[in-house]
Amino acid sequence: MKPDPDVKLDDLYQDVILDHYRRPRNRRELADADRRAEGNNPLCGDHVTIFLKVESGVVREVTFQGGGCAISTASASLMTEVLRGKTLDEAKAIFKRFHGLVTGEPRETSEPHGLGKLEVFSGICHYPARVKCATLAWHTLDAALRDDRRPEDVVSTE
Ligand code: ZN
Numbered sequence: 001m002k003p004d005p006d007v008k009l010d011d012l013y014q015d016v017i018l019d020h021y022r023r024p025r026n027r028r029e030l031a032d033a034d035r036r037a038e039g040n041n042p043l044c045g046d047h048v049t050i051f052l053k054v055e056s057g058v059v060r061e062v063t064f065q066g067g068g069c070a071i072s073t074a075s076a077s078l079m080t081e082v083l084r085g086k087t088l089d090e091a092k093a094i095f096k097r098f099h100g101l102v103t104g105e106p107r108e109t110s111e112p113h114g115l116g117k118l119e120v121f122s123g124i125c126h127y128p129a130r131v132k133c134a135t136l137a138w139h140t141l142d143a144a145l146r147d148d149r150r151p152e153d154v155v156s157t158e
Contacts, residue, residue: 027063027065029065030063035051044069046073049140050062054088058086060084071130078117079138081117082118097113101119102134
């Protein structure tokens, strides 16, 4: 357990990331998950499994197992906190904004990202090699949502 020497983020952000790395939230298997997916980031050795319970198009529970470096583990932990209670459409919209944030996508508006705690990853765009660490849990979540074993929850894949 040590800070990630490759990434020197703003101190405040670094503290939040290290807190979630040391004490990950919702890191457990979800026995009654109706969707799950596994994701790997071979560049860094990160591996996560995402468990989801979706009811009426709303994320009721989301947990994860695994992890890896500080960035990937903290990202998974923060993701589970942010997504609980969100609709699938909201979850996808947050993923899109988060992806834009960490890849440094140019924006048409100067408004805040509105990502709350997830903005601690805004410095990642300066470390292209680490973007996959920050987005691994999210891509895995996306895969879990597409693996829809409950046909009444239609997941659009535009
Ligand atoms: Zn990593």
